[in-house]
Structure formats: structure tokens, C-alpha cells
Amino acid sequence: MKPFDPVALARPNILQLVPYAGERESYAGKRAPVLLDANENPYGDDALIRYPDNTYTALLARIAQVKGVAPNQLVPGVGSDELIDMTLRAFCEPGRDSILISSPTFGMYNYYAALNNLAVIDAPLTEDFQLDVAAIKAAAQPHTKVLFICTPNNPTGNHMDPAAVQELLAWFPGLVVVDEAYIDFCPQYALTPLLAEYPNAILLHTFSKAWGLAGLRLGVSISSPQIAEVLGKVRPPYNLTTLGVQHLMQALQTPERVADLARRMGANRARMAEYLQQNRLFTRVCPSDTNFILAYAERAHTIFRRAFDEGIILRSFGPNKGRLSNALRITVGTEGENERLIALLARLETELL
Numbered sequence: 001m002k003p004f005d006p007v008a009l010a011r012p013n014i015l016q017l018v019p020y021a022g023e024r025e026s027y028a029g030k031r032a033p034v035l036l037d038a039n040e041n042p043y044g045d046d047a048l049i050r051y052p053d054n055t056y057t058a059l060l061a062r063i064a065q066v067k068g069v070a071p072n073q074l075v076p077g078v079g080s081d082e083l084i085d086m087t088l089r090a091f092c093e094p095g096r097d098s099i100l101i102s103s104p105t106f107g108m109y110n111y112y113a114a115l116n117n118l119a120v121i122d123a124p125l126t127e128d129f130q131l132d133v134a135a136i137k138a139a140a141q142p143h144t145k146v147l148f149i150c151t152p153n154n155p156t157g158n159h160m161d162p163a164a165v166q167e168l169l170a171w172f173p174g175l176v177v178v179d180e181a182y183i184d185f186c187p188q189y190a191l192t193p194l195l196a197e198y199p200n201a202i203l204l205h206t207f208s209k210a211w212g213l214a215g216l217r218l219g220v221s222i223s224s225p226q227i228a229e230v231l232g233k234v235r236p237p238y239n240l241t242t243l244g245v246q247h248l249m250q251a252l253q254t255p256e257r258v259a260d261l262a263r264r265m266g267a268n269r270a271r272m273a274e275y276l277q278q279n280r281l282f283t284r285v286c287p288s289d290t291n292f293i294l295a296y297a298e299r300a301h302t303i304f305r306r307a308f309d310e311g312i313i314l315r316s317f318g319p320n321k322g323r324l325s326n327a328l329r330i331t332v333g334t335e336g337e338n339e340r341l342i343a344l345l346a347r348l349e350t351e352l353l
């Protein structure tokens with residue numbers, strides 16, 4: 001294993017920060033009977049008068065158990081989106097550093113790079129939407145701090161070749177964020193079991209997708225404890241709410257449900273993919289390891305509009321979106337929702353062709 005020192009990579013001003021610590025958290029490991037330290041109003045809503053426990057000890061212990069890692073490898077975020085921002089803020093110097101992405105990919109990497117005043121270097125995915133390892137290696141600059149790998153990738157839906165991911169992890173001298181937002185739909189590709197071999201890796205997981213809890217806004221990063229410690233310095237205090245934590249704790253009691261949900265979604269996806277392949281409006285239907293399908297149609301915009309008018313909202317990318325021009329990203333819904341879309345597409349096939 002190559003030596004990797006995340007502290008050497010972090011922004012010096014961040015390293016000097018001491019993470020927020022409340023008074024009560026240090027009270028003999030249990031809850032004190034009288035809490036007069038945090039300016040709460042004891043006459044408020046009983047269940048919610050107190051700030052949450054900012055250490056999130058119980059939640060992280062349970063997530064660690066489910067994920068098969070140690071609690072000190074985890075940092076919780078308001079969705080995995082917040083962890084993208086935290087990573088860039090902790091490690092990238094605004095106006096100097098850059099990140100490297102492979103388009104087409106998740107738009108928030110660009111967004112948070114812009115927010116943090118970081119340059120974005122793009123080494124596009126290959127024709128079949130795989131990582132172009134040689135192009136990535138050629139494109140990286142001395143100040144490229146973070147390499148983003150999204151697998152399975154949004155919006156293309158496919159997983160990246162694990163050998164390429166591992167080659168890049170072993171090669172890149174900076175941090176590699178492996179965004180596994182959709183990994184519970186294809187757990188056979190999860191990198192978690194190999195994490196110890198890659199001290200520069202930050203895996204991003206979310207409860208918004210296979211767990212079916214997007215409204216909670218909860219995600220987690222999994223990394224070495226050293227990286228987690230640096231990220232902990234930029235995590236806003238109390239970023240998770242009491243209600244969100246309670247709800248997630250409940251969901252974490254039955255983690256086997258996730259595999260069931262993923263299986264059910266997989267059957268719906270297969271039905272949708274099969275239908276799209278035989279509808280002549282579509283010229284390319286991309287293979288998917290996720291809960292969505294990227295499909296190309298010359299009349300993509302018309303399909304989008306007609307679906308929209310019927311209250312079926314798809315994701316379109318607009319005519320000038322490079323390799324996503326004429327593409328639609330279709331989230332796999334319930335059986336009933338999918339059949340509504342299929343009925344509309346069948347009508348449009350006869351009408352438009």
C-alpha cells in the first residue's frame with residue numbers, strides 16, 4: 001500500500017479548525033439531568049426541544065455495522081451532496097486547485113467546484129461510457145486535488161470497470177471520491193471491502209436511492225479515519241436533524257429490506273428497458289445498474305414535452321448538451337407509473353413515426 005497523508009493534502013486553515021464540541025457531550029458519557037448550556041426552550045415541543053447529539057454516536061455505530069466498517073471511518077451529511085461540498089472545502093484551495101471529472105456525470109461535482117472557485121478538468125467517458133484511464137492520467141495537473149469517479153454513473157446508469165477504478169485509485173496522488181450513490185442496486189461492485197487498500201479513497205453513500213429515503217436528506221462518507229477526521233472539521237454542527245436520525249435508525253433495523261426494494265426495482269427496470277428497446281422512437285437504450293435508464297431518441301424533446309403535459313416528468317438535457325443531446329433519463333417508478341409512461345410512448349410511436 002502506498003503511503004498517503006491526507007493531512008498534507010488538506011487546506012492549512014482547515015487543519016487549524018477545532019470541530020464544534022458542545023458541553024453536554026462530555027458529561028460522563030450519559031445525559032445530564034439538567035441541560036442549561038445550549039439556549040434551548042424547555043417549554044417547546046417535547047420531542048424536539050433539544051439539539052441532536054452532535055456526535056451522532058449511536059447512528060454512526062449502526063451505519064458502520066450495516067456497512068461493515070468502523071464508526072470512525074464515517075462522516076454524516078445532509079445527503080451525499082453535502083459531503084461533496086465538505087470534501088472540496090476541506091481539501092481544495094479556492095482559486096488554485098482543480099478537480100477532475102469524466103463527463104457525462106453527476107452535475108453537482110461541477111456545481112460545488114464552482115461554489116468553491118475550483119477549476120474543473122474533464123476527461124470524458126469513452127464511447128461506451130467507461131472511464132478513459134489514459135485520458136484521465138494525461139489530464140491531471142499538479143494542483144488537481146480530487147478525482148471524481150461515479151459508479152454506477154449518473155446519468156448513464158452503468159458501473160465503471162472495477163479494474164479501471166482500482167488502477168486510478170492506486171495511481172492518483174490526491175483524493176479519489178468514488179460516488180456510490182446507486183451501489184445498493186448492484187452491491188457486487190461495492191468498493192467498501194477494498195477500502196483498506198486505498199487510503200486516498202472517499203466513498204460516498206446515500207440513503208436517498210435504494211433505501212427509498214430521499215426526503216430525509218441523509219448520506220455518509222466512508223474513508224480512512226484520518227480523512228474522516230479532516231472532513232469532521234468542516235461538518236456543520238448538528239447537520240442532521242433529530243427526526244431524520246430517528247427515522248434512519250428505524251430503517252437501519254431492517255437493512256435486508258434494501259435488497260428487496262432493489263430487486264423489485266430491478267424487475268421494473270428490466271420491463272422498462274425491454275419496452276424502450278422495442279419502441280422505434282428510441283435509437284439507443286443504455287444498460288443500467290441503477291434505478292434509471294438513459295435512452296436516446298431524435299424526438300426526445302417532443303417526448304419530454306408530451307409526457308410533461310400529461311403529468312409525467314422525465315429528465316431531459318436539452319439540445320445543446322453535447323453527448324446528452326436527445327437523451328432522456330427515465331427513473332424507474334412503480335409498476336403503475338411505468339405502465340402509464342409505456343402507454344404514452346406507445347401512442348407517440350404511432351403518432352410521431
Ligand SMILES: Cc1ncc(COP(=O)(O)O)c(C=O)c1O
Pocket residue numbers: 078079080081082106150153154179181182205206207208214217218219
Ligand atoms: C451520483 C449521485 N451522487 C450523489 C447524489 C446526491 O444524493 P443525496 O444528496 O440525495 O444523497 C445523487 C443524486 O441524484 C447522485 O445521482
